[in-house]
Amino acid sequence: MLKTEGVEKRFGGLVAVKDVSITVNKGEIFGLIGPNGAGKTTFLNCISGFYKPEKGRITFKEQDITGLSPTQLCHKGIARTFQIARSFPKLSALDNVKVSVIYGGKQHQNPERRAKEIMDFVGFPVATNIIAENLNTMQLKRLELARALATNSELLLLDEVAAGLTPSELPTFIELIKKIRDSGVTIICIEHVMKFIMGVCDRIAVLNFGAKIADGTVEEIKNDPKVTEAYLGEENVH
Ligand SMILES: Nc1ncnc2c1ncn2[C@@H]1O[C@H](COP(=O)(O)OP(=O)(O)OP(=O)(O)O)[C@@H](O)[C@H]1O
Numbered sequence: 001m002l003k004t005e006g007v008e009k010r011f012g013g014l015v016a017v018k019d020v021s022i023t024v025n026k027g028e029i030f031g032l033i034g035p036n037g038a039g040k041t042t043f044l045n046c047i048s049g050f051y052k053p054e055k056g057r058i059t060f061k062e063q064d065i066t067g068l069s070p071t072q073l074c075h076k077g078i079a080r081t082f083q084i085a086r087s088f089p090k091l092s093a094l095d096n097v098k099v100s101v102i103y104g105g106k107q108h109q110n111p112e113r114r115a116k117e118i119m120d121f122v123g124f125p126v127a128t129n130i131i132a133e134n135l136n137t138m139q140l141k142r143l144e145l146a147r148a149l150a151t152n153s154e155l156l157l158l159d160e161v162a163a164g165l166t167p168s169e170l171p172t173f174i175e176l177i178k179k180i181r182d183s184g185v186t187i188i189c190i191e192h193v194m195k196f197i198m199g200v201c202d203r204i205a206v207l208n209f210g211a212k213i214a215d216g217t218v219e220e221i222k223n224d225p226k227v228t229e230a231y232l233g234e235e236n237v238h
Helices: 040-047 070-076 093-103 111-121 137-149 170-182 194-200 218-222 225-230
Strands: 002-011 014-024 029-033 055-060 078-080 155-159 186-190 203-208 211-216
Touching (some): 002 040, 014 040, 014 055, 014 211, 029 040, 029 194, 040 186, 070 078, 093 111, 093 137, 111 137, 137 170, 170 186, 170 194, 203 225, 211 218, 211 225
Parallel strands (some): 029 186, 078 155, 155 186
Antiparallel strands (some): 002 014, 002 055, 203 211
8 A cells, every 4th residue: 555665754864764665555554663862753744745855765665655745645545643733723513524525636526524424434522513622632633633534545655643642542543443443544654652552553664873674564663672761760661
C-alpha cells in the first residue's frame, strides 16, 4: 500500500530522517515509535506531503507520490490527523465534518447525511450541533478522526492520537481504531503511549536519531535489545 525507500530529510546540517525504508501492507495498523526527537513527526510529514524529502522515494499503491502536496495526496486517498486537533473552532462538529466531505473530492449528493454517517461510525458521543471549541479531548479526537475519514481516505496517518486520553478511555479508542481498519482503511500511527501502540499495531518500526533501528511485530519489537537500549532513560517499552 505504502512504501518508502531511503527517505532522507534535513534541516540545515541536521539529518532528521536518515535513509528510512518501510513497507506498509493494505489493512495493516503500522506504528512508528522512537525516543523524543527521533524523527517520527518529520518522517510522517514527508509521507503526508508537508515536507519534501531530499532523498528517497515514496510510493502509494505503486504510484510515485514523492513531493506531492497534502492536497494532492488527500485527493489520492491519504489523510492525516494532527497532534493538536485542527478543527474549525467556531463551526459545529457536524459542519466540520461536512467541510471534509465536500473538500474530500468525491461527490456526495447529500454531504450532511454522509457527515452524519461518519459521526455515527466514530461514535461521536454528543449532539453533532455542538460548537467545536466546546469539545473535550476525547470528543475532539473523534471529530478529528471523522474529519480525516470524511475525505474518503484509504491511508490514514495518525499523529499521537492517544495523547491526552485517560487510561479508562484508551480501550474504547483502541477498538475504534481497529474498527476503522476493519472498514478497509490502512493506518500508520506515531505514538508515545506504549499501551496504545502495543494494543493496536500489527507491525512497528522504531526510529532513533533519524534512522530505522528495527521493525517487526509487537513481540519482536518488545524483545529487541536495540529498542530497549534506545529507550533507556525514557519510558519502558513493556
Ligand atoms: N522544522 C524544523 N526545523 C529544524 N529542526 C527540526 C524541525 N522539525 C524537527 N526538527 C528536528 O529534527 C529532529 C527530529 O524531530 P521530530 O519532531 O521529527 O522527532 P519526533 O520523533 O517526532 O519527536 P517527538 O517524539 O518529541 O515529537 C529533532 O532533532 C528536531 O529538533
